[in-house]
Amino acid sequence: MALDTLTLLNDLSDAFGISGFEDSVRERLEPLVRPLVDDVRTDTLGNLIATRRGSGPLTLMIDAHMDEVGFMVSYIEPNGFLRFAPIGGWDPRIIPSHSMTVMTDDGRPVKGVVGVPPPHITPPADREKPHKMEDLFIDIGADNAAAVAEMGVRIGSPAVIAYPFESLNDNLVCGKALDDRAGCAVLVKTLEALQGEALDLTVVANFAVAEEVGLRGAQTAAYQIDPDIALAIEGTIAADTPGTIPARQPTGFGKGPAISVLDNSMIGNPRMVQALTSIADAEGIRWQYKVPAPGGTNAGAIQRSRAGVLAGVVSVPCRYIHSPLSLMRLDDFENTVRLVTSFARKGGRQLNLPSSK
Ligand SMILES: [Zn+2]
Numbered sequence: 001m002a003l004d005t006l007t008l009l010n011d012l013s014d015a016f017g018i019s020g021f022e023d024s025v026r027e028r029l030e031p032l033v034r035p036l037v038d039d040v041r042t043d044t045l046g047n048l049i050a051t052r053r054g055s056g057p058l059t060l061m062i063d064a065h066m067d068e069v070g071f072m073v074s075y076i077e078p079n080g081f082l083r084f085a086p087i088g089g090w091d092p093r094i095i096p097s098h099s100m101t102v103m104t105d106d107g108r109p110v111k112g113v114v115g116v117p118p119p120h121i122t123p124p125a126d127r128e129k130p131h132k133m134e135d136l137f138i139d140i141g142a143d144n145a146a147a148v149a150e151m152g153v154r155i156g157s158p159a160v161i162a163y164p165f166e167s168l169n170d171n172l173v174c175g176k177a178l179d180d181r182a183g184c185a186v187l188v189k190t191l192e193a194l195q196g197e198a199l200d201l202t203v204v205a206n207f208a209v210a211e212e213v214g215l216r217g218a219q220t221a222a223y224q225i226d227p228d229i230a231l232a233i234e235g236t237i238a239a240d241t242p243g244t245i246p247a248r249q250p251t252g253f254g255k256g257p258a259i260s261v262l263d264n265s266m267i268g269n270p271r272m273v274q275a276l277t278s279i280a281d282a283e284g285i286r287w288q289y290k291v292p293a294p295g296g297t298n299a300g301a302i303q304r305s306r307a308g309v310l311a312g313v314v315s316v317p318c319r320y321i322h323s324p325l326s327l328m329r330l331d332d333f334e335n336t337v338r339l340v341t342s343f344a345r346k347g348g349r350q351l352n353l354p355s356s357k
Pocket residue numbers: 065179180211234235
């Protein structure tokens with residue numbers, strides 16, 4: 001039976017998994033992909049690698065990262081408050097006053113709040129200034145450091161701002177970790193669409209760890225997979241919102257998957273860009289170029305693996321990534337699945353690659 005897209009997105013977005021702590025994301029993905037592929041395994045760093053064997057000699061790696069941006073407890077105050085460090089890229093201005101979930105070693109969530117003093121006791125001059133990361137703390141209601149330890153929280157405990165996934169209307173969803181659980185869901189739906197089909201390319205789906213801290217999992221996964229071609233699938237920045245000029249809007253809602261030409265980690269291989277746009281046009285899939293913006297992707301790490309890999313990036317537009325909640329349109333998601341699936345079917349021929357390395 002086909003996997004319900006909303007249930008899939010909900011389960012993946014709500015899973016706890018900051019960089020380095022992706023276990024529960026992988027535990028949700030593994031049983032979903034196992035029936036869709038010939039082989040699944042987990043490597044030393046925690047990448048989940050799922051292989052669909054094709055009849056030809058070429059391998060396509062499709063990659064999405066399991067980790068989400070979050071926090072790590074960095075110091076416990078004697079009076080029971082928790083100091084924390086950002087894991088991945090955060091704007092400190094948007095963290096205050098959110099609820100925070102700290103995870104214990106045995107997987108118990110401990111809830112708290114990033115407290116800020118109310119305006120009554122804040123001097124007027126200070127109200128104009130944004131809070132700095134080093135001034136913030138999590139309040140879990142513990143009286144002292146011993147009580148914190150008793151609750152199972154220690155230096156190194158991971159944390160997220162955890163709001164549950166929600167469907168806002170028929171075509172709009174919001175969740176805490178659409179970057180990049182949306183990409184993980186694209187991979188699952190692509191494997192599902194390819195099920196039972198004779199494939200020319202061997203398709204290896206890599207659900208990567210530790211992207212947000214420097215493309216780390218994809219680097220070791222690419223070495224093992226040794227692909228000829230690779231696509232990184234991202235939930236990327238949609239910024240078609242008030243106050244942002246079009247030239248600074250990496251992508252927009254409703255315009256379909258975004259094809260990258262340049263980011264901080266790579267120059268999109270022109271042959272890959274051409275193959276992707278040709279396939280999208282031939283299939284009648286709405287697509288957009290991503291307007292180059294700061295930030296890197298796993299394609300940058302994969303491209304430089306071994307003797308080099310033809311790599312590209314396809315992204316689902318998501319508004320407000322790297323924040324407590326981001327938004328995504330389901331039509332953009334579906335069109336991204338269609339493009340990645342079509343590329344898995346035709347990408348090898350479209351690129352006109354030699355039949356072996
Ligand atoms: Zn991402």
